[in-house]
Amino acid sequence: MADTSLPLPPGSTIGILGGGQLGRMLSMAAARLGFRTHVYCPDPDSPAFQVTDRRTVAPYEDQAALADFAQAVDAVTYEFENIPSATAAALARTVRVEPSPSILDMTQDRYVEKSFISRNGLAVADFATVSGTAEIEAAAGRIGYPCILKTRRFGYDGKGQTRVERPADIPDAWSAIGGKPAILEAHVPFLREVSAIVARGSDGTLRSFDIAENRHENGILRSTTVPAGISAATAEAARAAGYRLAESLFYTGVVAVELFVVADGEDGERLLVNEIAPRVHNSGHWTEDACSISQFEMHMRAVANWPLPVPFRHSDVEMTNLLGNEVDNFAKIAALPDTRIHLYGKVGVRPGRKMGHINRLAPLRGR
Amino acid sequence: MADTSLPLPPGSTIGILGGGQLGRMLSMAAARLGFRTHVYCPDPDSPAFQVTDRRTVAPYEDQAALADFAQAVDAVTYEFENIPSATAAALARTVRVEPSPSILDMTQDRYVEKSFISRNGLAVADFATVSGTAEIEAAAGRIGYPCILKTRRFGYDGKGQTRVERPADIPDAWSAIGGKPAILEAHVPFLREVSAIVARGSDGTLRSFDIAENRHENGILRSTTVPAGISAATAEAARAAGYRLAESLFYTGVVAVELFVVADGEDGERLLVNEIAPRVHNSGHWTEDACSISQFEMHMRAVANWPLPVPFRHSDVEMTNLLGNEVDNFAKIAALPDTRIHLYGKVGVRPGRKMGHINRLAPLRGR
Numbered sequence: 228m229a230d231t232s233l234p235l236p237p238g239s240t241i242g243i244l245g246g247g248q249l250g251r252m253l254s255m256a257a258a259r260l261g262f263r264t265h266v267y268c269p270d271p272d273s274p275a276f277q278v279t280d281r282r283t284v285a286p287y288e289d290q291a292a293l294a295d296f297a298q299a300v301d302a303v304t305y306e307f308e309n310i311p312s313a314t315a316a317a318l319a320r321t322v323r324v325e326p327s328p329s330i331l332d333m334t335q336d337r338y339v340e341k342s343f344i345s346r347n348g349l350a351v352a353d354f355a356t357v358s359g360t361a362e363i364e365a366a367a368g369r370i371g372y373p374c375i376l377k378t379r380r381f382g383y384d385g386k387g388q389t390r391v392e393r394p395a396d397i398p399d400a401w402s403a404i405g406g407k408p409a410i411l412e413a414h415v416p417f418l419r420e421v422s423a424i425v426a427r428g429s430d431g432t433l434r435s436f437d438i439a440e441n442r443h444e445n446g447i448l449r450s451t452t453v454p455a456g457i458s459a460a461t462a463e464a465a466r467a468a469g470y471r472l473a474e475s476l477f478y479t480g481v482v483a484v485e486l487f488v489v490a491d492g493e494d495g496e497r498l499l500v501n502e503i504a505p506r507v508h509n510s511g512h513w514t515e516d517a518c519s520i521s522q523f524e525m526h527m528r529a530v531a532n533w534p535l536p537v538p539f540r541h542s543d544v545e546m547t548n549l550l551g552n553e554v555d556n557f558a559k560i561a562a563l564p565d566t567r568i569h570l571y572g573k574v575g576v577r578p579g580r581k582m583g584h585i586n587r588l589a590p591l592r593g594r
Numbered sequence: 595m596a597d598t599s600l601p602l603p604p605g606s607t608i609g610i611l612g613g614g615q616l617g618r619m620l621s622m623a624a625a626r627l628g629f630r631t632h633v634y635c636p637d638p639d640s641p642a643f644q645v646t647d648r649r650t651v652a653p654y655e656d657q658a659a660l661a662d663f664a665q666a667v668d669a670v671t672y673e674f675e676n677i678p679s680a681t682a683a684a685l686a687r688t689v690r691v692e693p694s695p696s697i698l699d700m701t702q703d704r705y706v707e708k709s710f711i712s713r714n715g716l717a718v719a720d721f722a723t724v725s726g727t728a729e730i731e732a733a734a735g736r737i738g739y740p741c742i743l744k745t746r747r748f749g750y751d752g753k754g755q756t757r758v759e760r761p762a763d764i765p766d767a768w769s770a771i772g773g774k775p776a777i778l779e780a781h782v783p784f785l786r787e788v789s790a791i792v793a794r795g796s797d798g799t800l801r802s803f804d805i806a807e808n809r810h811e812n813g814i815l816r817s818t819t820v821p822a823g824i825s826a827a828t829a830e831a832a833r834a835a836g837y838r839l840a841e842s843l844f845y846t847g848v849v850a851v852e853l854f855v856v857a858d859g860e861d862g863e864r865l866l867v868n869e870i871a872p873r874v875h876n877s878g879h880w881t882e883d884a885c886s887i888s889q890f891e892m893h894m895r896a897v898a899n900w901p902l903p904v905p906f907r908h909s910d911v912e913m914t915n916l917l918g919n920e921v922d923n924f925a926k927i928a929a930l931p932d933t934r935i936h937l938y939g940k941v942g943v944r945p946g947r948k949m950g951h952i953n954r955l956a957p958l959r960g961r
Contacts (some may be wrong), residue, residue: 234925237937237950255622258645261924261937261950277623280644519883519932521957534929541908541955557628558601562901566888570604570628583604583628588886588908 231428235301235531237261240280242300242315242322244287246273246540246589247509248571249306249579252515254279255521262531265300267292272574275306287314292533297321304480304530308334308505309381325429325479325530330505331489333476334444336379337502338410344500347475351500352487353413362501363397366411371415378407390414415499421455422468424511426581434525434535436518438462441485441510447579450508451546453517454592457488457564461496464541468500476505481526483508492587509548509581516586517544542588554582599796601666604628604943609646609667609689611641612655613809613949615938616673616874619882621646623890629688629898632667634659639941642673655682664688671847675701675872676748692796692846692897698870700843703746704869705777711867715843716835718867719854720780730764733778740781743767745774751933755813757781769826782866784854788822790836791878793892793902798847800837801892801902805829808852808877814946818877818913819890820884835867842914843872850875850892876915876948883934883953884911909955932956949955 235241241257243250248266249317254264254275266273276282281299285292287310291452296563297303302323305315308331315328333339338356345351355366356379367374374396378387389394389403420443424436440455441448455462469484476482483504491497511522519539528535549560554570559570563585572581602608607672608624610617613635621642623632627784633640643649643736648666652659654677664670669690672682675698684956700706705723712718722733723746734741739761756770757763758778761925768776787810791803807822808815822829822843836851843849850871860863878889895902928935930952937950 234928236920237924238939238941247831255625255645258618258622258927258939259936261854261921261939263644263939277647278622278645344615384849516886519934528928533925534927536931536933541957554604554628557604558900559628560904561601563896564903565906566903569626569885572625572628572630574605588909 230325232532233292234533238263239475240265240299240533241294241317241527241530242267242303243275243306244268244303244310245306246270246275247306248573249569251278251371252521252523252569253304253306253507253527259524260527260531260533262394262527265296267296272571274535277571277572287311289306290317291397295557302530304526305331306506309566317437319507321424326482326505327477327479328498330476334503334505337377338379340503341410343475343522344472347471349471349500350498352415353411354384356408357411358408360397360401362566363391363401363409363411365392367391367394367397369412370413371560375412375414376404376409377412378404378409380407393418411431415487415489415501417489417499418496419488419500421465421486421488421510422510423516424466424481424508424522425469425473425484425485426467426522427473427478428479428529428535429532431474432535433473434537435466435469436514436522436538437512437540438465439513440511444536445579447550447581448509448548450548451513453513453540453544460487461498464498464590468498472503478505480505480529481507481511481522483511509584510549513546513570513586514538515542517542517588520583541591541592543592545587548581548585549585550582551580551582552576560585563587598906599899601627601900605630606898607632607666608667608894608897609634609663609685610634610642610646611670611677612673613637613642614673615641615940617797618670618938619646619888619890619936620673620874620894620926623888626891627898629894632663638660638741640814641939643798644747644939652759654678656661657684660684663758667764669897671893672698678770687828693739693849694844694846695873697843697845701870701872702748702961704744705746706800706871708777711839714838716838716867717865719782722778723775724778725775727764727768730768730776730778731761734758734761737778737780741808741847742781742865743771743776744781745771745776746781748775753813781890782854784856784866785863786823786855787868788824788832788853788855789818789877790832790851790853791848791881791889791898792833792836792840793873793889794845795896795902797904798841799902801904802833802836803878803881803889804907805832806877806880812946814917814948815876815915817915818880818904820880821913825863828855828865831865835865838866845872847872848874848878848889852877852879866957876951877913879936879951880911880953881905882936884909884955898920900951908958910957910959912954914952915948916950917951918945918949919943927952930954
């Protein structure tokens with residue numbers, strides 16, 4: 228393996244596991260830094276294949292394809308936390324993989340993740356591990372109704388979770404999530420959802436983008452606004468939570484931390500950490516157009532052991548996802564003033580599928 | 595051919611003739627709009643190949659390869675004015691090619707180009723067509739010394755031109771440019787060099803980026819600064835010159851017009867048009883990081899018949915080219931604050947070769 232204390236020189240190849248829109252934007256950010264990219268994804272229609280130097284179409288379990296991939300690249304990263312951690316671990320035996328594959332083990336299990344966050348002194352919603360209706364009922368009795376039942380593994384964008392309003396809902400909820408090991412979480416009556424997108428270099432350098440405010444619809448991110456409508460102290464606390472988690476994980480790369488802002492007394496605010504995404508994140512897409520450096524470049528710099536600049540935001544911004552057939556209005560959207568449009572080149576529109584996003588810019592009002 | 599009055603839908607493929615850094619940045623801009631790109635270039639090491647969906651490695655004269663390319667794409671553009679105009683014209687028989695191939699005929703010949711500019715009522719330096727030492731001497735007698743001898747065809751980045759200080763220089767100058775049909779131009783004692791990067795849509799919409807000031811070294815662009823150190827009236831005149839030329843050409847896409855600012859009386863300024871580049875231009879690279887839309891996206895929108903937004907600049911900026919082995923300092927450059935680095939992925943460093951550029955951002959002072 229190359230000396231990982233040196234920056235990876237331009238012309239090197241960075242491998243990316245996963246070929247969705249995040250892999251696509253990571254690939255373009257790497258190219259701007261003079262790197263070649265090699266995208267590995269089982270889906271031959273992967274959007275990232277359209278903007279990469281090399282492609283491997285193979286299952287994540289294909290050991291021969293993984294060995295060839297490891298040979299062909301100088302470092303590896305991933306776009307998605309549901310990449311099998313065994314895949315990342317196998318690659319890490321012969322090539323630098325960042326963020327560390329062990330982080331996937333943690334974030335692929337909601338119970339392990341929540342426990343980790345909590346152990347680091349950060350507040351989370353009450354939660355319990357459950358593996359059957361009797362355990363759910365017992366846990367719900369303690370946590371209170373309504374509460375949320377979530378599979379421990381392979382959840383994202385609202386998948387693998389359901390709301391439990393009352394004891395009678397429990398059997399249906401348990402089948403709805405497929406009767407798999409789960410956690411039960413308290414419902415959080417939050418004022419706002421925000422995210423902290425932070426980066427950590429392998430030398431311990433910490434960087435943070437401005438805290439962003441998110442609005443979800445049907446479990447899918449609809450829009451992100453910066454600056455968030457929170458106090459400076461709350462923003463600072465969100466950033467500190469991101470830093471603490473990145474440091475505890477000895478993390479290299481960009482990590483997104485989603486937080487709930489809840490009322491605290493008459494006018495106060497406090498934060499609960501909702502989840503950690505060990506990757507660039509939809510709620511950081513605004514950085515590409517409103518900031519001196521994007522989350523994608525920041526991540527690739529960390530993976531390549533390059534210096535991590537202090538980001539500065541030059542504009543206020545609202546990012547809105549284009550879901551499903553909203554993308555059919557591309558010509559109208561492309562005519563909006565001060566709006567940057569990003570389309571992902573996906574083959575096939577499905578309801579709710581993330582097809583692109585827009586960033587609407589406005590002059591800076593404040594942070 | 596598709597109805598060219600309709601916007602090309604995302605998922606369409608835009609062909610790009612030429613695979614250098616301009617093709618590379620055009621390809622990434624097209625991808626952000628959801629297009630696929632297909633780069634055609636004779637050089638297998640072309641930087642644009644690293645970020646495109648499809649590649650053709652073939653000479654520009656390969657009729658079979660061109661026919662296949664035309665079949666595979668929904669529209670074609672080019673990154674470089676020295677693409678053979680016959681190549682573009684051959685493609686235009688079956689697919690939309692923008693800017694129009696006829697524009698290449700004009701800009702590939704400095705005499706035809708200067709005559710065109712002059713005929714459109716815009717001032718240029720005195721010039722004459724010459725094809726031998728006697729003609730050079732006669733023309734120099736009229737234009738005055740020093741003057742510049744330039745081949746009519748295939749010049750860029752200071753190539754194919756030489757300075758004539760006195761009559762005794764003429765024989766050497768004539769051999770230096772290879773004894774080819776040439777133009778002799780007056781030397782212009784300019785105050786500044788500026789460029790107007792303008793765009794025109796096929797519906798006649800005109801857009802302009804802020805006027806940029808350029809500094810050349812050894813005939814190669816060294817840096818571009820925005821805003822330029824010129825009066826508002828001069829900036830407006832530069833923009834108007836760009837618009838007039840784009841309109842006269844019924845141009846579709848981004849065109850760069852280089853101008854000299856010369857003293858006019860005690861405090862006045864006036865403009866001479868130096869040359870037209872029918873493409874995105876090195877002096878517009880700042881737009882990618884300091885503006886709401888880049889020249890690359892603006893060009894691709896025009897080619898695809900999409901709306902052309904009014905660009906607004908959110909930051910002051912200085913673009914500096916990274917030439918030859920300056921790129922070896924990548925780690926130091928990447929640590930500069932508020933600086934975006936762009937490397938082109940070129941294989942092989944040569945003295946003076948454009949390997950990348952940086953954009954240093956600063957808060958907006960004014961336009």
